[in-house]
Structures are given as structure tokens and as C-alpha cells.
Amino acid sequence: MDNTQKLNPIDREKLRREDEKLKKDVAEVDASLKTMEDFSSPEKLYEELVRSVKKYHPSTDLSMIEKAYRVASDAHKDQKRKSGEPYIIHPLCVGIILADLELDKESIAAGLLHDVVEDTVLTKEQVAELFGDEVALIVDGVTKLGQLSYSADKVEEQAENLRKMFLAMAKDIRVIMVKLADRLHNMRTLQYMRPEKQLEKARETIDIYSPIAQRLGLAKIKNELDDLSLKYLEPEAYYDLVHQINQKKSEREAFVEEIVEEVRVQIEDAGIEAQIYGRAKHFFSIYKKMVNQHKTLDQIYDLFAVRIIVETVKDCYAALGVIHEMYTPVPGRFKDYIAMPKPNMYQSLHTTLIGPNGTPFEIQIRTFEMHRVAEYGIAAHWKYKEASDGKTPGPEQEEEKLNWLRQILEWQQDLSDNREFMSLLKSDLNLFNENVYVFSPAGDVKTLPAGSCTIDFAYSVHSAVGNRMVGARVNGKLVPIETELHNGDRVEIITSQNSKGPSRDWLKVVKSTQAKNRINKWFREEKKEDNILRGKELLTSYAHSKGRTISDLLKPAYIEKVMHKYGFQDWDSVLAAIGHGGLKEGQVMNKLVECMERDRKMQMTDQDVLDSAAANAQSQDKAGVNDPEVLKHKGGITVRGIHDVAVRFSKCCSPIPGDEIVGFVTRGRGITIHRTDCINIMNLPEAERSRLIEAEWAPEQDKGESYSVSIVLYANNRTGLLVDISKIFTERDIDVSAMNVRTSKQGTATIDMTFHVRSTNELRDLTEKLRQIPNVLDVERQKG
CATH class of the missing domain: 3.10.20.30 (Beta-grasp domain)
Known part of the structure; x- marks a missing residue:
């Protein structure tokens, strides 16, 4: 029964109103994160792009941008996004983001064309012919970045991809600016992606793209990327924060308006011309402070700030004097980023003060030029010169940022x-x-x-x-x-x-x-010879301790694999890395042994396996055999129509007797057995499905053999919960091999457990007993 039905009508109505208010708060914040209106018509979006460009562009000649839009629109005409919208909407939104950064028309044209080389029939050479080498270089750079895959688990691949990114940035910094705009719009529309893809993109954004945006001073981009990433990485914390902030939103707004008005009067009386307004801190920044400094929302000083923008540096310090006369400064909370700018050239005066009612708040003081750099970063230096000297646009003062x-x-x-x-x-x-x-x-x-x-x-x-x-x-x-x-x-x-x-x-x-x-x-250069000798000794000694002969392992093909895996150009560099401790001899030895054993096995290729399966099936069909020949393998598995192939269990879904199973032909490693409801199998690309093959549990399997299985248990946390859980496992003589427990702020415990059972019947009996424990909400088996 729904828990809300147990409440009396008054409490139920109160709960319903609170739920509606939370949904409204969340909807408001989601809308605020999307700084651009949704347009259903590409033509309306294009009109918005033109208006944005005309606000800052000194020339009325926007023919390059119009041409880029027409070419991109035609190239993408039959394509749709996952949301169902025409694909051209994405490049147009990227172009508007670049226009909001006031970038040059080459950048905006490249933003409109950034997917044509990768997703349509247009080539880089055709783009160069139509728009010039400058636009083609940016499009090519963004295309190559789009082909990079991010994986926190594959360090070598990730490092190689990032190396390529920075090389592309070095050729033209606008490459990464277009890529950041592309990523921002993709994050704004991430709700249309699969959950696992949402997590992957959000993690990549917060690990790589957001820090790069900050390094380049692109605060507008960085802040929105952070908030959108938090929304998918920590949804519970995100929406809880939204709710807390909106509870006292009207009080805070009234307080800020009062401070702004008081400051405006005093600044005008001092004869300083200034723009003064309030600013709310973005969610990720608040969340990070709460986590890192172990503070509650009420303990965060700068949930909001008052910003004063003046004409000159002299006015900045004059305004600071006025402010410190009005309010009491908090000791140790004054920062002069004008005298000592941040590495990304951010400049401003920050001071925390005590308000009239004892509430602390922050004031930031900067010039209009400093404000422009703070908001737009390196993009603030991409000025159009054509109005004055007819030369092509380019960066003027970005040297220190680079x-x-x-x-x-x-x-x-x-x-x-x-x-x-x-x-x-x-x-x-x-x-x-x-x-x-x-x-x-x-x-x-x-x-x-x-x-x-x-x-x-x-x-x-x-x-x-x-x-x-x-x-x-x-x-x-x-x-x-x-x-x-x-x-x-x-x-x-x-x-x-x-x-x-x-x-x-x-x-x-x-x-x-x-x-x-x-x-x-x-150490690498001064002692390279010593490191090579030491590395050679360490590797030989390690091989000897494992009963291996080093000469059998150091074949050119194996050495080449090791060098490729760890990104070295020659074997001496590998030995030197072992010598100075940058690489463990065990890592290198394991890779060499892996190569040698793979070489010795001489296993059948995937195609050989599939051809063999098909041939056996056909021969039995012709012979009229009702029950096709099966081969029994270790673990009580039978695979239809296959001879002499290694069978192993997948670690992602951990099948056990009683589960519906399927085989997957792996490259050079035989057949891997998965559950049919395994996430990896369910999400298998169509091109890979030809490698699936029938498999089943043998009726005469060894009943005493046990299999690893993982479950997730959800419960309302209480004292003695783990004792009750352990008791059930002890009574059944089941050994728990791994356990991870985490508890949310609301007191919900999530317990991941791995253990061994003999069948699905045993697992079913165990989970039913676990569900009967007081405070246990649910027990799920992990699907991969």
C-alpha cells in the first residue's frame, strides 16, 4: 500500500502541497539553467543568432554566417536528434552560445558547421573551399575532438585523447571554444540520453571540460556546465539543494535588494559612477563548499553577492573604502585579485561583510573591462578589427591565458x-x-x-x-x-x-x-643510463621470482605491445621508467606474460567460431536430428554447435544456475556467458548481435559448485541492521566476499553485497528472508 494512504486527510494534503512546491522549485531552476529559449523552428533560431551577432558585430556583412547556416541546414536536412527535433537545431544553438561570448564570425560559422564533416557527406576540403582554411581548421579540430572517447578506467586511451585535444587547442584556441559550446548545448539536452550515457557525459564534463573552461576564464560556460553535471551526477543532493534555497528565496531577495539600495545611495554620494546589482551563487559552488568544508546551507557566507562595476581601478578602491565604512568587514575574508590576478587573469576585489541584521554577505568590486574578462575569459579578447584597419580578427591580449x-x-x-x-x-x-x-x-x-x-x-x-x-x-x-x-x-x-x-x-x-x-x-635525463640498468635488473629479478625466463618474454611483438600500452617510444624508456619508479616491473611482466600466453593458445577467431556453429547447425538440420549436438563445459554450461571453445562467466552480471543465459563470442577469448537480462547484452549494438549464441545450463551440472552473485539492499538505517543481515547469511553458511554500505542524508542505507550461492532457488530463498528484516525496503539483484 502507498505510504501516503496511511496519513490522515490533512497530512496527506500538506504532503501533496509540499511535493507540488518542490516540483515547481525544480522546474524553475531547470528553466534558469537553460539560458536560451526553446525554439521549435530553425528559422526562428537563426533569426535569434543574427540578432545576437548584430549586438556586437561592427559589420553588417553576415554573409559567411548565413552561408554556413544554409550549407549546414542542407547537409543535416534528413537527420534528427534523439529528442526528435531537426538536427540543425543543435548547430544553431551552438552558434548562439558562441555569439553570446561575442566571438568572431569564423568561430560562429565553424559552430554551425562543426558536425558536417563527421555526420554528413561534406569533407574538410569542401568546407575549406566554401569558407576558407581558417573555418576548415576549426571544424576539423572540433571533429577530431568529437571522435575522442572518455573513460576514467582506460587511462592510456584517455591520456592519448587529451594530448590530441591540447594539440588542437594549440593550433587555434577557438577549437576548444566551439567544443565547449557544443558540450554546453549537449548538456542542456542530456535528458534525452540513456541514464548510463548521462552519467558518462556528466563525469567527463566535470572532470575535463569544466576545468578547461575555468582555465580559459569562461565563467559563464563553466558555471552552467558544473550545475548541469551536478544535476545528473548527484540528483538527490541537487534537488535537495534547490528545495532548500527556494524555501527562503523571497527573504534573500528582499535582503539583497535592501543592501543594493543602501550601497547605491552611498556610492552616488561619494561621486562614483557605478552599476550595482545582486548575484546568486550557482548550485555546484554551494554544493562543493558544503561538502569540502562540512557546512550547512546556513553557514555559507556567499550564497549571494552584491556586485559593483565601476569605470577605473581607482574607483574600485574608492568604492571599497565606502563599503567598509558602511558595514563591518569579516576578518580574513578580503581578497585583492586586482593587485594579484588569478592565473586565468580574473580580477576583482572580494570582501565579506556583516549586514544590518547580522547576516554575512559578499561584495565584489571590479571595472567594466574586468567584468568582461571575468564573464567571457579569453573570448573577451577576440575583437573585430575590420571596422578600423580591415585586417582579419584575432586575439590581442590572450598571451598570459595561454x-x-x-x-x-x-x-x-x-x-x-x-x-x-x-x-x-x-x-x-x-x-x-x-x-x-x-x-x-x-x-x-x-x-x-x-x-x-x-x-x-x-x-x-x-x-x-x-x-x-x-x-x-x-x-x-x-x-x-x-x-x-x-x-x-x-x-x-x-x-x-x-x-x-x-x-x-x-x-x-x-x-x-x-x-x-x-x-x-x-631524474629521467640525468640518471637515464642508471635507470635503464636498474629497470633491467628489476624486471629480470621479478621474472625469476615468478619462475619465468626473461628471454622467452622479450620477443619484438610482445615488447611492441607493452610500449603501446604504456605510451613509450622505445624499450629503453620502459626500462628507465621501471628504474626510476614510474612503472612497476609487475605491470610490465604481466603484459608480457599475457602476450605470450595468447600467442601459445592459438585460439580460434570469432569468425571461425561463428562459421563452425553455423556449419554444425546446418549438418544436423540435414541429418534430421531433433536435439542439436551440445558440448559441455566447465561450470555446467552447454553451448550449441560449438567444439573446443573456452567458456567463461561474465563478471558484469554473474549468472548462476537457473538464470536464462546467452553466449557472446569474444575476440580471441572464446565465449562469455551472460544473463539474458544483463544491461550490457540488452544495450548491445545491432552490429554486435550476430556474435550472440545459444547457451543453457546442463541438467547434470555439479550441484555442489557455487557461483558469485551481487545484490543491492535498500533499508531505513537503524542500529543492529547489519547484525540482522549477517545472521541470515551465517544461518545459511554463506560467506560474504564483499560489502559496501552508504547512507543518505535522509537515513536511507544502500548496501552492495557479493557472495556465493549454488542456484537461483537458493538466492530467491535468501532474498525473501532479507526482505522480512525490519526496516528493509527492497532487495535487488545487480543486472550488470
Whole structure:
């Protein structure tokens, strides 16, 4: 029975109203995340694009954009999106996002055409002929990025894909800007994708694309990508946050309006021209603070902020003086990003104050130009020059923003190990928000990750300074080189020509990716010969301990596989990586052994297996045999019409006797047995379904053999719940091999369990007993 039916009519009506209010709150937020109106007509969307471009474009000649729209519309004319809309709506929305960033017409044309090379008959050469090499280069770059697959589990593939992305960005930074616009619109329409695809895209967005948008200063893009990702990755937390924020929305709005009006009066009285308005903090930022700082919503200072935009830097500091006279500043909550900009060139004054009723709030003060850079990042520098000098458009002041990209490209040349490259890249992206600002003796500002020490500072000056470092002074005093630096410290590095170079212990204390990379590079280059010898010794010794002969394993074909797997160009580099600890000898040995055993087995190919199955089936049909010949395999499985093929159980769905099963022909590994309701089998592409083959449990299977199975148990958490669950397993003499328990804020416990049973009957009896435990809501078997 529905739980709501147990309530009295008054409580039931109250619950219904609360549910309706929550749905309304969620709908409002979902609408706010979609900053652009839904259009059913491509022509109306195109009109919106033209209006957006004309707001900032100095020329009335938009023929290139119109031509791009017509070409793209014709190329995509028979295609539909998963939502059922004409496909051309997607490129048009990408174009509008780029126009909102006020990008040049080449970028917008490329945005309209970004899918034509990949999804239609048009070629890169035809695009170049119609629109020029510049547009063709951007379209080609975006097309290649679109072909990259993201997998958090496949480090080598992921690293290689990201290397290609950064190389494309280096050729023309507009490639990644079009790609970000493409990703933003795809995230806005993610509800039409399968749930597993939604999770994959959201994870890729928050791990890779959102940090890149932040690195390039594209706050508008970054904030929306974050909020949309949170909506799919943590839906429960997202909607709970939406509900909490909307509960006191009217009170907060009234408070902000009051502050804005008070500030406006005082700023005008001081003779400062300014725009003043309130701004709500985006959801992901609030969520991250609540999680990282273990705070409730009421403890977050800057749920909203008042923003003051003025003409000059002098006015910024004058306005700050007025504000600090009006309200009491919170100690330690003032940040001057004008004097010390963030690495993405963000500039602003941030100060947290206590309001009239004791409520803390934040004020941000910046110039109009700073505001433009804060919102549009590197896109703010793509100005049209044709109105003044007739030259082609291009970036004017993005040099400092691209320093990060150049550093990434430098790593690509230095790091042949894909795992190390991925580790450095993710570390660099994750550390971006937390910075410390220190000074050189000459007064130059260096921006380092929070927690950095004097070694990080030395390598930020130059790799030669770090390699020859023997000591340091902070604020004029000699300090240990591992001393942590703080904002405003003045640092002097002491070097010596007699220095023996960095120590491996430095890698344990440095925080900056740059320092780690340069220390590792020194060890690779200075001691490469020693590392090669040490790597060879470690590999030989490990092979001997496993009873293997190293000469049997070091065949050219096997070596080639290892080099490809770990991204090295030659065998010496693999040995050197083992020698300096970048790669474990066990990893390399396992790959070599895997190659050798695969070589020895000489298994049948997929096509041979399928041909054999078909031939056997045909011969039996001709002979008039009612029961086709079956072959029994380990585990009590029979596969129809196949001889001498290895059979193994899939780990994704863990079939057990009694389940309906099916075989899947795998490349070079025989047949894998899956449950027919396995998610992987149900979502199998049509092209792969020819590799499915009939399979069933043999009637005479070994009744004593047990099989691994996984379940998920949902319950209202209470003391003694796990004891009651364990008791049922103990009574049946069932050993639990793995268990994972997590509890939501609402007190719902989710318990993942893996154990061994002999049949579906035993599993059914067990789950029925588990369901009878007090507070247990449901028990499900994992489907893959």
C-alpha cells in the first residue's frame, strides 16, 4: 500500500502541497539553467543568432554566417536528434552560445558547421573551399575532438585523447571554444540520453571540460556546465539543494535588494559612477563548499553577492573604502585579485561583510573591462578589427591565458608515460582554485597552489634554479626548504653550482605540477643510463621470482605491445621508467606474460567460431536430428554447435544456475556467458548481435559448485541492521566476499553485497528472508 494512504486527510494534503512546491522549485531552476529559449523552428533560431551577432558585430556583412547556416541546414536536412527535433537545431544553438561570448564570425560559422564533416557527406576540403582554411581548421579540430572517447578506467586511451585535444587547442584556441559550446548545448539536452550515457557525459564534463573552461576564464560556460553535471551526477543532493534555497528565496531577495539600495545611495554620494546589482551563487559552488568544508546551507557566507562595476581601478578602491565604512568587514575574508590576478587573469576585489541584521554577505568590486574578462575569459579578447584597419580578427591580449596551454604542451614532449601525464594534468586542474601569492626579491608575484613550499617557488622561477637549490630565505630569514609559503611572503632562493641536484624526497613535499614534472624530468635525463640498468635488473629479478625466463618474454611483438600500452617510444624508456619508479616491473611482466600466453593458445577467431556453429547447425538440420549436438563445459554450461571453445562467466552480471543465459563470442577469448537480462547484452549494438549464441545450463551440472552473485539492499538505517543481515547469511553458511554500505542524508542505507550461492532457488530463498528484516525496503539483484 502507498505510504501516503496511511496519513490522515490533512497530512496527506500538506504532503501533496509540499511535493507540488518542490516540483515547481525544480522546474524553475531547470528553466534558469537553460539560458536560451526553446525554439521549435530553425528559422526562428537563426533569426535569434543574427540578432545576437548584430549586438556586437561592427559589420553588417553576415554573409559567411548565413552561408554556413544554409550549407549546414542542407547537409543535416534528413537527420534528427534523439529528442526528435531537426538536427540543425543543435548547430544553431551552438552558434548562439558562441555569439553570446561575442566571438568572431569564423568561430560562429565553424559552430554551425562543426558536425558536417563527421555526420554528413561534406569533407574538410569542401568546407575549406566554401569558407576558407581558417573555418576548415576549426571544424576539423572540433571533429577530431568529437571522435575522442572518455573513460576514467582506460587511462592510456584517455591520456592519448587529451594530448590530441591540447594539440588542437594549440593550433587555434577557438577549437576548444566551439567544443565547449557544443558540450554546453549537449548538456542542456542530456535528458534525452540513456541514464548510463548521462552519467558518462556528466563525469567527463566535470572532470575535463569544466576545468578547461575555468582555465580559459569562461565563467559563464563553466558555471552552467558544473550545475548541469551536478544535476545528473548527484540528483538527490541537487534537488535537495534547490528545495532548500527556494524555501527562503523571497527573504534573500528582499535582503539583497535592501543592501543594493543602501550601497547605491552611498556610492552616488561619494561621486562614483557605478552599476550595482545582486548575484546568486550557482548550485555546484554551494554544493562543493558544503561538502569540502562540512557546512550547512546556513553557514555559507556567499550564497549571494552584491556586485559593483565601476569605470577605473581607482574607483574600485574608492568604492571599497565606502563599503567598509558602511558595514563591518569579516576578518580574513578580503581578497585583492586586482593587485594579484588569478592565473586565468580574473580580477576583482572580494570582501565579506556583516549586514544590518547580522547576516554575512559578499561584495565584489571590479571595472567594466574586468567584468568582461571575468564573464567571457579569453573570448573577451577576440575583437573585430575590420571596422578600423580591415585586417582579419584575432586575439590581442590572450598571451598570459595561454601560458597554461603551453605548459601542457611542454609536458606532452617531456612525458612519454601516459599515466604520469594524466596524474599531472588532473592535479593541475584540481589545484586551480586554491592558490597562494608570494613575491620574488624583485617584487614579481608568483602564483602557486596552496600548501606550496620554497621548492615550488624555485621551480616556478626556472628549472635551473630549482635543480641547483641548496637553501631559501622567507621574509629575510633562513628557513628549511620544505617550509610552507603564505600569501605575501617574500622568497629568495639560494643556489650553488656544487649542488648534486634535487632529491626524490622533494616529490613528497612539492604541490605544484610544474615542480613535480621538472624534478622527474631531471631524474629521467640525468640518471637515464642508471635507470635503464636498474629497470633491467628489476624486471629480470621479478621474472625469476615468478619462475619465468626473461628471454622467452622479450620477443619484438610482445615488447611492441607493452610500449603501446604504456605510451613509450622505445624499450629503453620502459626500462628507465621501471628504474626510476614510474612503472612497476609487475605491470610490465604481466603484459608480457599475457602476450605470450595468447600467442601459445592459438585460439580460434570469432569468425571461425561463428562459421563452425553455423556449419554444425546446418549438418544436423540435414541429418534430421531433433536435439542439436551440445558440448559441455566447465561450470555446467552447454553451448550449441560449438567444439573446443573456452567458456567463461561474465563478471558484469554473474549468472548462476537457473538464470536464462546467452553466449557472446569474444575476440580471441572464446565465449562469455551472460544473463539474458544483463544491461550490457540488452544495450548491445545491432552490429554486435550476430556474435550472440545459444547457451543453457546442463541438467547434470555439479550441484555442489557455487557461483558469485551481487545484490543491492535498500533499508531505513537503524542500529543492529547489519547484525540482522549477517545472521541470515551465517544461518545459511554463506560467506560474504564483499560489502559496501552508504547512507543518505535522509537515513536511507544502500548496501552492495557479493557472495556465493549454488542456484537461483537458493538466492530467491535468501532474498525473501532479507526482505522480512525490519526496516528493509527492497532487495535487488545487480543486472550488470
